[in-house]
Amino acid sequence: MTLTVAVEFHGVTTVQITSKKIVFSSKKGNKITVRDVIEELLSLEPRLGGKVIDPSSHLLLSSYLGNINGEKFIEGNQDEMKNGDSLIVIPRMAGG
Amino acid sequence: MNGYHGKALVIDLGLKTWRHVEIPESVLRGYIGGTGLAAWLLYQLCPEGADPLGSDNPLIFSTSPLVDTKLTTSSKFAVASKSPLTGYIGDSMSSSKIAVSMKRTGCDAVVVTGQSKDWTYLVVSDGGVDFCSAKHVVGLSNTDTENELKQLVGSGVSVACIGPAGERLVRYSTISNDGGRQAGRTGTGAVMGSKKLKAIVFAGDKKVEISDNDTLDGIRVDLIEKSLGLATAKYRDTGTIANASVFDRLGSLPSNNFKSGSFKDLGEITAETIYQETDVRSVHCANCTIGCEKLITEPGSNKQVRLEYQSLYALGPLLGSGNRSILLQSTNYCDEVGLDTVSAGATIAWYFECIEKGLLDDEFANSSNKILDILRSIVSRKGIGNLLAEGTKFASSIVEEGSSDFAMHVKGLEMPGYEPRTLKTMALALAVSTRGACHNRSSAYEYDFSSVTDRFKADSEKGGLVAKGEDYSAVMDSMIWCKFVRKVFSEFYKESSEILAAVTGWDIDAEELEACGERINNLKKMFNMREGWLREDDTLPNRVLSESLEDGNSLSEDELNLMIKSYYKARHWNEDGTIPFETLKRLNLEQAQNVVIS
Secondary structure (H helix, E strand, O other): OOEEEEEEEOOOOOOOOOOOEEEEEEOOOOOEEHHHHHHHHHHHOHHHEOOOEEOOOOEEOOOEEEEEOOOEEOOOOOOEEOOOOEEEEEEOOOOO | OOOOOOEEEEEEOOOOEEEEEEOOHHHHHHHOOHHHHHHHHHHHHOOOOOOOOOOOOOEEEEOOOOOOOOOOOOOEEEEEEEOOOOOOEEEEEEEOHHHHHHHOOOOOEEEEEOOOOOOEEEEEEOOEEEEEEOHHHOOOOHHHHHHHHHHHHOOOOEEEEOOHHHHOOOOOEOEEEOOOEEEOHHHHHHHHHHOOEEEEEEOOOOOOOOOOHHHHHHHHHHHHHHHOOHHHHHHHHOOHHHHHHHHHHOOOOOEOOOOEOOOOOOHHHOHHHHHHHOEEEEEOOOOOOOOOEEEEEOOOOOOOEEOOHHHHHHOOHHHOOOOHHHHHHHHHHHHHHOEOHHHHHHHHHHHHHHHHOOOOOOOOOOOOOHHHHHHHHHHHOOOOHHHHOOOHHHHHHHHOOOHHHHOOEEOOEEOOOOOOOOOHHHHHHHHHOOOOOOOOOOOOHHHHOOOOOOOOOOOOOHHHHHHHHHHHHHHHHHHOOOHHHHHHOOOHHHHHHHHHHHHHOOOOOHHHHHHHHHHHHHHHHHHHHHOOOOHHHOOOOHHHHHOOOOOOOOOOHHHHHHHHHHHHHHOOOOOOOOOOHHHHHHOOOOOHHHOOOO
């Protein structure tokens, strides 16, 4: 089964990303984790490595937060994503 | 005493006299400095029931033990007074070289009382106070006032001044320093204006002793390194304007006077677009390694405008405007005349809705730059501007006809750019804050933007989070640290107490420092209770409690009350929000009203 998920970037200015929203399909079956999504994202957008994503751990850098569908903030990269989900990448909030 | 001068300078503008008064070491240790010390001085020196714009209301500038230590982000000061917007405690903060100049005048706080007959500026140095005629600078903008006085007194000095808004007692006017930085909220600029005090020039040269310079040197280097890491990346890279598109996506960007939690015309004013289409320059406060300030220059313009998220929200989406040029012009105008952008924007948003509902005439129907023209009318107090200069609480009480339902303030202070119906921890913090709708004295949004709590759920865990956030913020604002450096600490209270120990020589630990935060917040509440606080003051605007957002998110009065109950419990207060004697005693506050400074 092929899953379609999206990754959205908001408030990210440190790196020029091809598109604010990247939609891609995963062939890893009907269950994928945030780690899988980040891994695929990195292969599509290698320049995110070291700027937004830690390429060795496949985690977002600690200066960024991940949120699924605007509903749930994630810790680490083990949360599951379903077909049609969006991983939203934003700078870590500490005021303003 | 190390780290402090141990005294406050008290100036009487009416009598044109000044004196130094000692501040007991126990007070400095219990309230630290910044907003804590300012709150203590206000509690002592402001008579019960004082008119915020009368001669009795003291205007208090307070530094801290960290000022002049060159620790990163520590060049900050607080200013406090009874707020002309809320009638309760008002405090605000600003940064840069002025904090060092202020402290080098040989005191930890400068208190201005009384009222001058004629416009005055003060020159405060370690030798005393000069009272000078400000006739030639009245009516000048903040930049022109600062430049003029520096030329007159000397380029090495620092200036805190008010612009035309403060002179005309606009209730949300600011105090400006160091080239346009603002002590923005709660209307301290109007208090300064009510005293006919145009400016204070700080020109001291007296340094304090530090207890352990070697330890502090090591800490300084370590903090600089940490402050350049990932914890502060957002502020160095983009500044707070990054919030706009993030909040919009999360349904937490208030727009059109809080009718909506997102804004469809945001395109031109997101950080992403601003970085692509304009020239953005980062600026640092004195002794800061982060540089969160962003000066923006539009193509074809030579005007640099300082833009923060709160100004962007209040003079953009809140007014239904996504026009970048108008946003930058309005923000720059507010900085120059000394208007708090948040209160100004929220008051205009209320006016727009009054026009829409046929409650007030549109006096600007033919204007090509409506927002700027309304701001001008507020400062000149002409036409409807005279009413809008009073803020949403007062203006809606005059217009009536249900207009208070959409007057977006708490206790009189207008709402910042955080949508309470999708940020429930923040909703509670806005409702219970002693200074009104304030985002800075709790940092509660941080919990909502994390996996710690469910931001959509109004539950009883929110009370503990808000109390914890408030105490933490009170210590930050009293040490004083910039909020943007907070993530570099892994154990905030422990590390901060070690730094305070190195500066002062006190044997102070994390537990004692944490208790200072709780004490400061309770003292602020005591001030409000003395000035007539009622349980019903802890609430949110009717619109928030009665209307759902388009995505269905809402917050009922019952849900808010449940969270408020949990907050009072976490604070060890009575169910009606008053403070029991046991809590006062535990915090050594039971004698607060009897301490006299000599």
